[in-house]
Amino acid sequence: MVQATALPRNEVGIDSALGILKQRFADRFQTGASIREQHGHTTTWIANQAPDAVVFPHSTEEVAEIVRICAEHKVPVIAFGTGTSLEGHVNAPAGGISVDLSQMNRILAVHSDDLDCVVQPGVTREQLNTHLRDQGLFFPIDPGANASLGGMAATRASGTNAVRYGTMKDNVLALEAVMPDGQIIRTAQRAKKSSAGYDLTRLLIGAEGTLGIITEITLRLQGIPEAISSARCSFPSVDAACRAVMMTIQYGIPVARIELLDAQSVGAANAYSKLDLPEVPLLLLEFHGSEAGVVEQAETFGSIAEEFGGQDFAMTTSTEERTALWQARHDMYWASLGLRPGARGISTDVCVPISRLAECVTSAQEKADEMGLLAPTVGHVGDGNFHTLLLIDMDNPDEVAKADEFVGWLNDLAISMDGTCTGEHGIGQGKKPYLAKELGPATAYMAAIKRALDPDDIMNPGKII
């Protein structure tokens, strides 16, 4: 494990807040060691920093009550969704209260005429899509995990559909939030666009719970397309695949998904998902549109792929085949771990302008080889975002040090290419040094906003800033 910095604890305040919250929330207030540990960071290599207690509110008013108690006693409050974040977002470096929003999981309204819905933060993306299916609607954002929508908003999540539908910042119309002083606000109305004042919606999206706790989310929805087709195509090299992606985007084909798996990842998928794909770099695509439209899109992509040496191009409109292919893509994390049983997976998350993508991915692979690291790569390549997953023996300090060096090297490379150290995972604890490298003087204004809204630093302290 990599130690996360501990922050000074306000023992007196924490004791007082614990007492009040225990009385107020009875069995919805928990302090057992195992539940506390589950509410600290449990993924990746950042060490767990458990909160002092976990509270399970049922309403916005209860969240506000918890925050007011914590504000009065200057005690940290950490919003918790499903705990699937990757950069230590839910750790409690100064102790405090984890506010577990999983029981605030009601879908409050679906406005099918307006293509939007209102949900509580504990609703997961799969829960929402199951609920919507009968109405011919879906919500497109799909990070790997079945994350909560509150958590996805807080980390500005995206996933495989972002190339067509954007990220959480593009798909949230309005938020309700409890601010650090316990006040409840709404950031916007339900209109599809607005120029009314500062964009507090977008300020809270990606703030990782450091400026307020999201208690209600108004989401844009999409109609399920008339037709969906998927395609796959193998390429002689990662470089060739990336160039085909670049051309596809420039050509304006409205791909719904365009995902890269490198040769190692394809091998892992073959083994894990019982597939029989050629073990060379692969692009997986999905097209949304009319019956004629998706065929046209796939054919146009097919011609582009050919130019770049694409082979074994296969298109399907069969729901079964499509689901199997995308299930394999979604299982890539587990499939990759299968390449080295017992290893831990450390995911990088750089995103670069697409013109630099081929160079960036190829350099990352060469560097990993050079350092003797096993590092299968998958990517949301239509956005220039890819994940090199380092498979590390955490008991080998030399390997851990190498992984740390690789992560830093790759983040620096992406930043030097006018890219970012994080396309979708967020800053949390793990990427704080890189945020400063990436945005320099701008971070001082982020800190000023944080101080203005949360002067006692009770909202998820030790993250981002």
Next chain:
Amino acid sequence: MVQATALPRNEVGIDSALGILKQRFADRFQTGASIREQHGHTTTWIANQAPDAVVFPHSTEEVAEIVRICAEHKVPVIAFGTGTSLEGHVNAPAGGISVDLSQMNRILAVHSDDLDCVVQPGVTREQLNTHLRDQGLFFPIDPGANASLGGMAATRASGTNAVRYGTMKDNVLALEAVMPDGQIIRTAQRAKKSSAGYDLTRLLIGAEGTLGIITEITLRLQGIPEAISSARCSFPSVDAACRAVMMTIQYGIPVARIELLDAQSVGAANAYSKLDLPEVPLLLLEFHGSEAGVVEQAETFGSIAEEFGGQDFAMTTSTEERTALWQARHDMYWASLGLRPGARGISTDVCVPISRLAECVTSAQEKADEMGLLAPTVGHVGDGNFHTLLLIDMDNPDEVAKADEFVGWLNDLAISMDGTCTGEHGIGQGKKPYLAKELGPATAYMAAIKRALDPDDIMNPGKII
């Protein structure tokens, strides 16, 4: 004219700053009465509040220098693009310095591989599109005026293409800005998405120059579609037209534009643009896609229109006919003024969930009739946004009072429908009371952010907050 509130002036500071700026900028520093008046508000009914001087910087460093001088002497700094805003955004209620960015009008880079470009804030949207055309690219956001891209970012502008391509918030990748203390920051890298810290890009977009001056903008671009077709269709009522729009959006037809003109507006367009359209409510549409795709979209829309009593459906792929139709749409402001020569046009800008659009537009028309106001209406109806243009004799105080009442009534109605008082024009001075009605407690946090970043309130004081 409607008087805008004056704010206390810092005479000593202004005198000092004027002296320093005059020496530094020589003939790029101007204090003539007429140029000062041109740099205050000159559109709509809000009275002009001229700045004390106008400076024309040529670089980000010069903007930073101006801001540092003004910060030191606590003098207001008001960024100025083309002066086409409608809510008093560029007025100087406490005096101060207008920073005219029109000479910072260079297109710094076009990255055609990445579908983005970097421009200075004084570049206008038409200038950019003229520059891009040869490369097969375009920038879709088109407010009525040939506004500057800095101004468009500052007011979160949109226009007729927003239904397909989004607003400025969706089409800016990164900003460079001079902050209230004179520091230069970059808000993001050029990657297509990022989860790196607070979204300062979106915070500055729509902040109307109250948090910083935008000095460079990285914009997303679009490839010019393979095919573009346009269509028009007449409807028996505004209600029927709005219902056809709602169905079109729900059906998922990716319309690039879908604009409503009410019967009065069609009459005005006929007279002004020498057209011969039936004088009943009209929808104008544009479709972008492949050759087959645009035909398919138009045909699907045609069937929907028929269900709602649409008549005289006409589709064209002729560039000439299409340009003539959209030119008429873009000239609607002037055409409407022709309905009552000598009158001033006061534009409303509400935006509501699309399920409430028909009711909102119809209520607005009934109310205007009831009050005896001439009020042609056009709208970006795919987004639920419409402009009722009040044609007012400004020398008749009774009429001005009625217009004021109407504007307040309509804003209240939109807010009661979960909509906004401003879809795209912004708050400025004119809509401040409605912002508080619309977002209530949230405005306190906007004010806190403003105080944190601009403690001396030098950046465009008296706007938004």
